[in-house]
Amino acid sequence: MKIQNVVMAGSLESNDVLVTLRPTDNDKLFINLESIVQKQFANRIKKIIDDMLNEFNVESGDIHVQDRGALDCTLRARLETALSRAEEGR
Amino acid sequence: MARIRRTMLFVPGNNPGMLFNGCVLGADSVIFDLEDAISLGEKDSARILVRNALETLNYNGTEIIIRINAINTSFWQKDLDMIIPKNPNIIMPPKIESKEDIIEIENYITKIEERDNLVKNEIKLIPLIESALGVENAFEIAKASSRVVALFLGAEDLTANLGAKRTVEGKEIFYSRSRVVIAAKAANIQAIDTPYTDINDEEGLIKDSKIAKDMGFDGKAAISPRHVEEINKIFTPSYEEIEYSRRVIEAIEKAEKEGKGVISLDGQMIDAPIVERAKYVISIFENVKGGRY
Numbered sequence: 015m016k017i018q019n020v021v022m023a024g025s026l027e028s029n030d031v032l033v034t035l036r037p038t039d040n041d042k043l044f045i046n047l048e049s050i051v052q053k054q055f056a057n058r059i060k061k062i063i064d065d066m067l068n069e070f071n072v073e074s075g076d077i078h079v080q081d082r083g084a085l086d087c088t089l090r091a092r093l094e095t096a097l098s099r100a101e102e103g104r
Numbered sequence: 105m106a107r108i109r110r111t112m113l114f115v116p117g118n119n120p121g122m123l124f125n126g127c128v129l130g131a132d133s134v135i136f137d138l139e140d141a142i143s144l145g146e147k148d149s150a151r152i153l154v155r156n157a158l159e160t161l162n163y164n165g166t167e168i169i170i171r172i173n174a175i176n177t178s179f180w181q182k183d184l185d186m187i188i189p190k191n192p193n194i195i196m197p198p199k200i201e202s203k204e205d206i207i208e209i210e211n212y213i214t215k216i217e218e219r220d221n222l223v224k225n226e227i228k229l230i231p232l233i234e235s236a237l238g239v240e241n242a243f244e245i246a247k248a249s250s251r252v253v254a255l256f257l258g259a260e261d262l263t264a265n266l267g268a269k270r271t272v273e274g275k276e277i278f279y280s281r282s283r284v285v286i287a288a289k290a291a292n293i294q295a296i297d298t299p300y301t302d303i304n305d306e307e308g309l310i311k312d313s314k315i316a317k318d319m320g321f322d323g324k325a326a327i328s329p330r331h332v333e334e335i336n337k338i339f340t341p342s343y344e345e346i347e348y349s350r351r352v353i354e355a356i357e358k359a360e361k362e363g364k365g366v367i368s369l370d371g372q373m374i375d376a377p378i379v380e381r382a383k384y385v386i387s388i389f390e391n392v393k394g395g396r397y
Contacts, residue, residue, distance in 0.1 A: 023149055024149070027119070027121065027293050028121055029120045029121035030119075030121070031114065083222075084120060085124065085160070086160075087156035087157060087159070087160040087161075087379065088120040088124075088153065088156070090156055091149075091152045091153040091155075091156040092149070092153075095148055095149040095152050095153075096154050097355065098152075099148070
């Protein structure tokens, strides 16, 4: 899947994460992570993002993840919501 | 023995902080809301988050209830498709008005259980009655399925439907409360009262909860964690009630040994309903506090 529209899921409240997907001009995939727990959990969060992008066969797009201390299951939920919305073209 | 349901705390299904902390706030049951607390554009997001919460978290014995969207929307089947496989304790369908509504939901749940090879009939229902027609049909709703374990009265939508003014005293819902309690008890299930919506009015909350308890409700919903403690207190038997119930049970056991049919305690006749009531009080006490003060 190529990200065709700008879609968002989640929020910037504590314990949540805001996922924003944007199209790219050059068919490349960019992942941009900001997290309040980046020092300790960056690798773990990146792995979850990679797994979800693989699950949805994402080939290109700008994936921006702003984490406010979300649990893994919240991060997965927000990524799934955003990617499903992208699939539906919302 | 029916499960104790003194408090049911509503938690918005799309708020991770509240969703994951809901079970440590002292409520007997927590309602993850996919309906009124969620805007139309976020239904998908809340559904996925609640599903992930169900498969991840250990709720330490707190009963988990999912309020799905109403059957006149396009969301309720998607809610059940995603939530049922994660085995919540209870589904709360809103705006229930007839036994046919319950049968439609039950049939859909059964289909998912068969499709996914789940244990059948394990997930129960607590229908939300919040319209004049729902109140009129409360008994047939209570008897519509063996999954129905309680009726829940929702006074806000109900008073809007009645064209009545919602007041602190609650006179406008007196008949509906009575009707729901009678329907529930006639069907041998529990009755749960509507939440008190003024978060800052503790005195009003206490009065309103006492009215509900005195009318026969088994518990009350809460829309704020701050209401949980007071509601729990009111729906937990008092020391006097427990002592009296113990004496009733002792008296009846003694009478049985002595072969007496009818007995009296403090000059009052003790008959079967009083004994049943005493056993119920003791069972709540044992469930809530492990039988100790």
